[in-house]
Amino acid sequence: MKKSQKRSLTIIFSIISAVYVLPILIVFMNSFKANTSVKTETFKIPTGDSFVGFANYIKGATFGNYPFLQSVGNSFIITVISVALILVCTSMAAWYIARVGSLFSKIVYYLCIFSMIVPFQMVMFTLARTADDLGLNTPVTIPIIYLGFGAGLAVFMFVGFVKSIPLEIEEAAAIDGCGPIRTFFMVVLPMLKPTLISVGVLEIMWVWNDYLLPYLVLDRTKYMTIPIHIQFLRGSYGAVDLGAIMALITISIIPIIIFYLTCQKHIIKGVAAGAVKG
């Protein structure tokens, strides 16, 4: 590639990147502005008049009767349990599906794939009712529903990767003295690391940011998550405290960004590993 070509590509991709990052920057910028300035000077950098420091953060975190920290805690509990469940259960299921070529495993696989194309809105009302009846309406039990919705993509990605692992490695483990459980946890699971991380990131981002499912299922008088908490900043009669909303959105984005930046290398590896047979 010529130098001039390289330079023009760099410029084009820099512009595209800036366009992608811009909304986040605007949210971040507006989180330091007074409520009225957010509406009138949305794209301007906060100045002396509009700049309110961390006032929006304090207001957002102390607004209403429900403590914001508890919402963060609930989001954290739901995300950790859900993602852990999804990773452990779907990787095991994918191993079974990839290695046992029975009719049953094929049916399970296609069911998982099919679950990806069913829109959530189609099942949400019946699901909310069923979840209530089964007691799946707490932060500790709602991960079971997340497991169901997250299984499709996760199984799809894991099956692709497991198929690329030579069967001889598992046979060598069997000869070395491993039973199926040991083979999975000591040999297969460590090899799945890149896919575990990429599936983990995708699921974390989805569960952490999800609004509709917890809104429909959780008992809102007792449990709120960050997205629900943010939504409560919209007062009655259309009164919206945009500054506080921007501040809470910024807080909610930070953990995801940190996680993504630390695991970036593995995520790219994982996506490539699923796509290319090794």
Add this chain to the structure above:
Amino acid sequence: MAKVILKDITKIYPNTQDKKKKGKKTEPKSKLQVTDEGVVAVQKFNLDIADKEFIVLVGPSGCGKSTTLRMIAGLEDISGGELYIGDKLVNDVEPKNRDIAMVFQSYALYPHMTVYENMAFSLKIKKVPKDEIDKKVREAAEILDITQYLDRKPKALSGGQRQRVAIGRAIVRDPAVFLMDEPLSNLDAKLRNQMRAEIIKLRERINTTFIYVTHDQTEAMTLGDRIVIMKDGFIQQIGTPQEVFDHPANLFVAGFIGMPQMNTFDAKLVREGDKYFVEVLDVKVELAEDKCARLAARNVQNQDVILGVRPQHIVLTDKGIEGTVDVSEMMGSEVHLHAKTKDGKDIVVIVPTEKNGLDFGMGSEVNMIFGGNVAHVFSKEDERNLEWE
């Protein structure tokens, strides 16, 4: 250390074709027998392997050699027959409890573990004390000259080094039976020769029972105490490398063992009293006494036969089978002449370079002859060696 006995071992893969496809005629991939139960990959395999013997299973792709090895390892179920390791019937014993170790063609190293961890893995599972594991791993690494790579991951090693690690992983287990499934197939020609020599040395050092699978006849001939030649799930012949080379049981073995391949001719076997002659393209050759005795003992009568003569046993002479040189291949110390006979048959003759090998260019007229002690006569009906079967 242990002997291994395979008694009527059979492997049948159930038919997985769905009913819709059953009606359609498909081209069979091999000549394996297909029964109502399924495809018979290994048929009535009988073999007694002595303690510390090096057995090589050899044959073309799809002959059932790897399947047999995998049944010994416990990685495939045995459909019929009995398998003994030591004196124990192990048909239903888990691979980990068979006291075996296996080296795979693809090395099958654990990619997330270092060389040391790979070699120590089986001992760790067995809960062997750490210092003992360390001692065994370092000893094996010393034998295989991989001590300097113990901290590396497999991806940082070359093919030959990986194969050494795979062998090392097997050695540390101190197994009763050492199984090797085409361990050198993934290596280049030079490294393969080197590793073959390493395996011979290794065998001297660890002195256990080896069962080795290969499709390479050179590996089979150089490594094995005995060779088992297989085709389409059947054993064709069991014998020492010299036996199978000198006395092939049938035309398949004759063609499979030996490089270049044995030449074959349509010939006539003629019996005159106790003497036997072969008539091929106006040439009549009397068979050696021992061959005649064996044929007479089996009361073999005059008949059309397939005559087999190895390229190294054909000599150029003034009078014999006439042919024209098609291709002359200079191999260094010898020349391989590909000659065409009057009836269009291709014959390969090996002529030493220091003699007159280089005198026969393409298009040269040659006369070829062979001795009665090196001719093999095979039945035209079933291709078996008339002397032995």
